[in-house]
Amino acid sequence: MSDFLSDNDFDGFRQYIYSESGIHFSKTNRSILESRLKERLRNNDSQTPGDYLNLLKSNKEETRLFLDAITTNLTRFFRNQAHYDTLIQHVIPQLIKYKTAKGDKRIRSWNAGCSSGEEPYTNAMVFKEHLPPGWEIEITASDLSLKSLMTAKEGVYPETRMSSVPEFYQKKYFEPVEQGFKVKDSLKELITFDYHNLKFETGLKDLDIVFCRNVLIYFDEAAQKNVIDHFWKAMSGYAYLFIGHSESLFGMETDFQFVKTDWACIYGKSTGDAAL
Structure with a gap:
């Protein structure tokens, strides 16, 4: 278990991400979520992941920024x-x-x-x-x-x-x-x-x-x-x-x-x- 993100917090973020976007965050992507979370916590007054999750639930603009941070944007011209x-x-x-x-x-x-x-x-x-x-x-x-x-x-x-x-x-x-x-x-x-x-x-x-x-x-x-x-x-x-x-x-x-x-x-x- 991560010292930064507890299993309960991880499940809470997974459920919130899914409810807001339909994106399914698997356990194999936990490290990606943790790194993105640390970035967002540095930009807010939230002290813990739990605090930040509560902020997301009450702040739609921050939710947009958070979803922006966790999505992958890999593309190129004439791909495939x-x-x-x-x-x-x-x-x-x-x-x-x-x-x-x-x-x-x-x-x-x-x-x-x-x-x-x-x-x-x-x-x-x-x-x-x-x-x-x-x-x-x-x-x-x-x-x-x-x-x-x-x-x-x-x-x-x-x-x-x-x-x-x-x-x-x-x-x-x-x-x-x-x-x-x-x-x-x-x-x-x-x-x-x-x-x-x-x-x-x-x-x-x-x-x-x-x-x-x-x-x-x-x-x-x-x-x-x-x-x-x-x-x-x-x-x-x-x-x-x-x-x-x-x-x-x-x-x-x-x-x-x-x-x-x-x-x-x-x-x-x-x-x-x-x-x-």
């Missing part, structure tokens, strides 16, 4: 190239065909758990390059971390974060600045960044594409089902869902169809291209 091959070679052509027949030339997508913005900016670049002229692009990008959202909105990345961006995209959609590279306004204007807790519905409707990669792994089965149901409600009658390559909806009671392409496996809503 197989997903982007699938987006370019399969999903975009299918959506163009379906939506053109309906006289609709707008793509609406949501990056849920967007971290510091690399994923939605990648999607925006891909849409710009592979949608026909005249199509509208609307991207919503959300996260639980306010710190990450501030970075995303600023759109400035050090050179070390740019290694996965192909030279063509870098020259066309970024401009060099003292701190590294800045996303051009023509790309920024396509994206709305917003704070959102995936435990709750977002209010978005008629989405064509949802990206929620490497997020579900932090939820238990009940919370995962809740999130997936929210996605279903937010998506149009013909849409695609991207989750992490190590994540799966197998065994979950859902109407999403498993879609196997030549590049990666994703999920569809009434798309008619489910794996047989």
